[in-house]
Amino acid sequence: MTVAPDTEVAAQPSAAVKAKPRRTWYLIGTPLLIVCALVADWLYVRSTHPDANARTTLQTSYMLSKLLEHLELTVVAGVFVLLIAIPLGILLSRKGMRLATPVVLALANIGQGAPAIGIIVLLAVLWKTGFEVAVVALIIYAVLPSLRNTMVGLQQIDPSLKEAGRGIGMSAAAVLFKVELPLAVPVILAGVRTTLVLLIGVAALSSLIGAGGLGEMISTGVQLQRYNVLVTGSVLVACLALFVDWLAGLAERYLRPKGIKA
Amino acid sequence: MNLWEYVRNRQELLWFETYQHASMVVQCLLLATAIGLIIAVITYRSKTASAVATGIASVLFTIPSFALFGLLIPAFGLGTTPSVIALVLYALLPIVRNSVVGMSNVDPALVDAARGMGMSRLRVLFKVELPLAWPVILTGIRVSAQLIMGVAAIAAYVSGPGLGDQIFSGLARLGGANAVNSALAGTVLIILLALVFDACFVLIGRLTTSRGIRG
Numbered sequence: 001m002t003v004a005p006d007t008e009v010a011a012q013p014s015a016a017v018k019a020k021p022r023r024t025w026y027l028i029g030t031p032l033l034i035v036c037a038l039v040a041d042w043l044y045v046r047s048t049h050p051d052a053n054a055r056t057t058l059q060t061s062y063m064l065s066k067l068l069e070h071l072e073l074t075v076v077a078g079v080f081v082l083l084i085a086i087p088l089g090i091l092l093s094r095k096g097m098r099l100a101t102p103v104v105l106a107l108a109n110i111g112q113g114a115p116a117i118g119i120i121v122l123l124a125v126l127w128k129t130g131f132e133v134a135v136v137a138l139i140i141y142a143v144l145p146s147l148r149n150t151m152v153g154l155q156q157i158d159p160s161l162k163e164a165g166r167g168i169g170m171s172a173a174a175v176l177f178k179v180e181l182p183l184a185v186p187v188i189l190a191g192v193r194t195t196l197v198l199l200i201g202v203a204a205l206s207s208l209i210g211a212g213g214l215g216e217m218i219s220t221g222v223q224l225q226r227y228n229v230l231v232t233g234s235v236l237v238a239c240l241a242l243f244v245d246w247l248a249g250l251a252e253r254y255l256r257p258k259g260i261k262a
Numbered sequence: 263m264n265l266w267e268y269v270r271n272r273q274e275l276l277w278f279e280t281y282q283h284a285s286m287v288v289q290c291l292l293l294a295t296a297i298g299l300i301i302a303v304i305t306y307r308s309k310t311a312s313a314v315a316t317g318i319a320s321v322l323f324t325i326p327s328f329a330l331f332g333l334l335i336p337a338f339g340l341g342t343t344p345s346v347i348a349l350v351l352y353a354l355l356p357i358v359r360n361s362v363v364g365m366s367n368v369d370p371a372l373v374d375a376a377r378g379m380g381m382s383r384l385r386v387l388f389k390v391e392l393p394l395a396w397p398v399i400l401t402g403i404r405v406s407a408q409l410i411m412g413v414a415a416i417a418a419y420v421s422g423p424g425l426g427d428q429i430f431s432g433l434a435r436l437g438g439a440n441a442v443n444s445a446l447a448g449t450v451l452i453i454l455l456a457l458v459f460d461a462c463f464v465l466i467g468r469l470t471t472s473r474g475i476r477g
């Protein structure tokens with residue numbers, strides 16, 4: 001996706017729309033939805049009278065360990081992605097590196113069409129299965145969109161503000177840290193949010209290469225044809241994604257530097 | 263066997279799966295565009311209604327694809343049906359959001375002028391609002407296309423059609439002969455297909471944008 005002026009609406013999947021609905025709805029809506037989904041799932045599982053096979057995977061301790069594995073995958077990969085994408089994005093938007101911008105954006109464009117499952121499976125067949133491989137696959141998949149987000153965030157800053165900064169005697173570093181980065185914070189935070197949600201989704205797939213996580217419940221459910229396990233796994237993954245999206249949305253609201261209007 | 267030999271040997275199968283993949287994505291896009299436009303046309307005049315519509319679409323969009331497939335299997339079984347439903351649901355958000363934004367950004371003075379000329383509401387919609395919003399709507403469809411191209415690969419996990427089959431058979435043959443070739447062929451073909459689609463959208467944009475607003 002190229003970012004032409006009239007296409008910017010679509011450039012940031014989650015940021016544009018979610019800021020709009022009213023505050024109270026945003027605060028209550030998602031948690032309410034999550035609770036309802038979990039309760040509905042619990043009632044559904046109870047009504048199916050799970051057999052011994054299903055019960056082993058529906059134990060609280062098992063589900064908790066899978067949830068922790070899932071979070072571990074997401075957090076480890078997420079930290080690496082941000083550590084790579086944000087500094088690199090800043091570096092690439094400096095004057096001397098401007099030439100690299102279209103190249104990175106074009107690469108990000110190609111990367112977007114790349115199927116997550118393809119990257120995961122490819123790494124697994126080329127290398128090995130397990131946690132580390134999954135983390136590397138997640139990083140490869142998420143680093144380009146995050147990089148693009150950082151660069152777009154820095155690019156869209158009004159150049160006259162940067163000039164004003166230089167004009168009042170700020171050094172280039174001061175302009176970066178006191179003007180450009182604070183102004184780019186909303187876009188970067190929106191990018192962090194998108195990245196985390198993306199990673200949770202892809203982490204669900206990495207159970208297929210033996211990296212654990214909640215996706216294991218989904219694949220177990222499919223293999224054993226136990227719909228109660230399958231649905232519970234899916235509901236947990238979905239709720240986790242919604243919850244993280246909600247948390248990151250709150251962060252977006254409250255970490256926004258004062259002086260920037262929503 | 264290297265990748266080239268693998269591709270040569272399985273030329274027909276790969277063509278067929280590429281065709282299936284492309285055809286599934288196109289059909290789901292058409293369906294999602296129709297549904298998305300209808301939702302947008304119904305809701306764009308009211309702030310609350312359009313917020314609710316985009317809100318629901320963005321919840322669906324947040325649900326990871328693997329989980330969405332998982333939720334659809336008990337209701338629709340395996341195969342093409344759950345794949346198509348999942349892809350359409352994914353494609354909805356960008357289309358609905360861009361249509362709503364595009365149509366509510368049309369200059370009210372233009373709508374007024376059209377009404378003043380005696381156009382009916384419906385004619386204003388089709389002759390003024392939709393043509394003016396079209397470039398933004400098309401961008402939404404293009405974003406959806408890129409998104410569901412990758413999601414469609416997971417369809418193979420629920421026995422759906424398309425190139426995902428190559429990827430999953432690579433996984434099934436892990437360590438065996440052709441595992442790498444198969445996974446690589448599937449992944450690369452999907453990326454190529456996504457690029458071809460993107461190029462097509464540039465062309466479609468040129469051809470279908472109303473002459474008055476063409477840049």
